[in-house]
Amino acid sequence: MSDQSFVATQDAVMVCDDVCKTYNEAGNEVEVLRSVSLSVGAGERIAIIGSSGSGKSTLLNMLGGLEGPTSGSVTVGGEVLYQTSEKRRSEIRNRMLGFVYQFHHLLPEFTAVENVAIPLMLAKQSPAQAADKAKVLLEKVGLSHRLSHKPAQLSGGERQRVAIARALVTEPACVLMDEPTGNLDRQTAAEIQALMSQLNQDLNTSFIIVTHDPDLAKKMDRIFELTDGGLVEITNH
Numbered sequence: 001m002s003d004q005s006f007v008a009t010q011d012a013v014m015v016c017d018d019v020c021k022t023y024n025e026a027g028n029e030v031e032v033l034r035s036v037s038l039s040v041g042a043g044e045r046i047a048i049i050g051s052s053g054s055g056k057s058t059l060l061n062m063l064g065g066l067e068g069p070t071s072g073s074v075t076v077g078g079e080v081l082y083q084t085s086e087k088r089r090s091e092i093r094n095r096m097l098g099f100v101y102q103f104h105h106l107l108p109e110f111t112a113v114e115n116v117a118i119p120l121m122l123a124k125q126s127p128a129q130a131a132d133k134a135k136v137l138l139e140k141v142g143l144s145h146r147l148s149h150k151p152a153q154l155s156g157g158e159r160q161r162v163a164i165a166r167a168l169v170t171e172p173a174c175v176l177m178d179e180p181t182g183n184l185d186r187q188t189a190a191e192i193q194a195l196m197s198q199l200n201q202d203l204n205t206s207f208i209i210v211t212h213d214p215d216l217a218k219k220m221d222r223i224f225e226l227t228d229g230g231l232v233e234i235t236n237h
């Protein structure tokens, strides 16, 4: 199927409809998400907050196609994620979504440029083209002096910025971030926020961000809190 089959409508890049998630732990059912619904418009920036263990990562994984709900549906670019094949799901993820996790999962044997170039190569771009784009993104996150460094040669904040560059390099419709500025000092966190705003304005990228940082949450268009398994919108500012 061609890329045109991915539709990021004005109305919703992502829709999460009546999602429930229950884990079965040693015979006990643990209900983590209870009838969660969320619609994310193109260019919309959403913060998800909630106490530890409230289900934020579970929800983010579900929105990102990593873990199916017990019931309910998640639709990305008009396609119901967990009703397609695994192959199709990974195509949707690669084409439509970008991910930044707390543990950045960079490949240790590859340089910063190579780590950022990998999603483009998976999308069938030539290695030279992919490396060029990766360098541009690494410059944007302030790492032009670290292009050939491997993850072990980078600081925690630098690794985080490589992960952010990797998530953004394919210009995804929606970026999912788990504590994107958690390990960063104030100045670097502010730079990353500025980069997100720039992408949001230039490319209408949507962001869904799980965060404990109230400053970051307040900069988003809408804030939701996960509490007792439910997602409740709280008034910004």
Ligand SMILES: Nc1ncnc2c1ncn2[C@@H]1O[C@H](COP(=O)(O)OP(=O)(O)OP(=O)(O)O)[C@@H](O)[C@H]1O
Binding pocket: 023, 024, 025, 030, 032, 050, 051, 052, 053, 054, 055, 056, 057, 058, 059
């Ligand atoms: N695979 C699993 N099997 C069983 N229980 C799980 C599983 N994954 C998560 N849980 C449980 O679901 C609940 C929500 O976990 P989750 O990681 O989504 O919370 P969180 O809000 O992201 O927490 P934190 O802010 O501490 O990262 C927790 O009680 C956790 O123990």
